[in-house]
Amino acid sequence: MDSLIRPLIPNKAAFGRHETFSLRYSWLTKGFQAFQHDNKIFTSDEATVRLGVGKNMVNSIRYWLRATQILETKPEGLQTTEIGKAIFSEHGWDPYLEDEATLWLIHWLVCSNAELATAWFWFFNCFHKSEFTVDEAANALVEFVNQNLTGKHSERTVKHEINLILRMYSQTRSMAKLDLEDVLDVPLVSLRLISLGGTTQHYISRPERRQNLPLDVIGFAVNEVFNQRKVSSLPIADLMYGEKHGIAIGSAFRLTEGELLSKLEDLIKRYPGIFNINETAGINQLFRDKDDVESLSFLRHHYESREGIYA
Known part of the structure; x- marks a missing residue:
């Protein structure tokens, strides 16, 4: 089945098309x-x-x-x-956007879109420093662009993407100058995927348990990776860290290795007959036993099982 994942293609990348505005509620x-x-x-x-x-x-x-x-x-x-x-x-x-699951889903849809949100894809799938300065992240992104992408990309524009990512995902120090309404209008901050460090220009984005990350969003993401890769099994390590410059679920959601494995095991329990984990040649792999699973079915299960407006 088709996947919404847009993998990295060297001649298809986008920087600065947001007119410097971060996503608002x-x-x-x-x-x-x-x-x-x-x-x-x-x-x-x-x-x-x-x-x-x-x-x-x-x-x-x-x-x-x-x-x-x-x-x-x-x-x-x-x-x-x-x-x-x-x-x-x-x-x-x-x-x-009354359900936090939707914010997690939006995050996934952006950071798995290397074609139109190239910097977001890079930061959440390929950049693995848990503590960094703005300059360190910006310079690392420029190096990645120079080594892996074709075409001309303004270094200034590429570097500015880091500032926008930080504005979208953390209570940046610049927010202190904004009205409360503007600060509250940045939805992905609530996911706490990036936080302020102890000094100016210092940020933290480390793996954690993410207990508020809904299992069905993980199910959607996992199924999308299977659809995009067109395989029946994936090494758990690939799901954690990705292939070279590939989608990495564990990294994208900033999960610890143990927590990703725990969520995959819970996914198997919730959807028996679809996924299972086995060891092949000494490598733990996630298998998908059905190749006609609709990714939206996981989200449907989440939203339609909710009370009130989601019932």
Whole structure:
């Protein structure tokens, strides 16, 4: 089956297309539903009025809708995706991001999109320093770009991506100058994947247990990796750290090795007959016994088993 994962391709990379704006709480819902009502909204002269933002923000909303893969570009133009419709339609599973699972899912959809969110893909899948300065991360990203990507990429623009990642995922020191409303409008900060260090320009992003990471989001991600790789088994180490420059679930969610294994074992218990773990040639591997499993089925289980608005 098809996968939403967009792996790293040297001649397909994107930097700076967000107009320097980080993702905000209301943008995905507002932009997605506006697009459903009018698929020409982002090229319309009335876009700024109808979306209630400036022109650069209109472009940024369009970018984030594509980076989170709830809209996709087809030969015939921009279109909604199945996952976009399932979650963000007016009667979708969680159009207003009231369930933290949706934030974890958005994070996964961005950091598994190497084509449009190249810096996010690199930071969460390939950059393994648990403590770093802004300059260390920025210089490491520039080195990665120079060694692995083709085409011309402005060093300044590439470095600036690190600042935006930190703004999206941590209470950066610059936020002290922002209004409380602006700080609260950055949804992925609540995942606590990046935190402030003890000194200026110092940050921490280390593996932890992540007990608030829903199992069904892990199930979705694991199934997506199987679909993208088109295999029936994957070494646990690959799921933790990825192939060379590949998607790494453990790293993307900043999980410890023990916690990833524990979540995989819980996944097997929840979905018997789909996944199992066996040792082959001395290597622990996760097997998928069915190759027709729909990734959305894991999310459906999560949202539709919830009480209230998710029932």
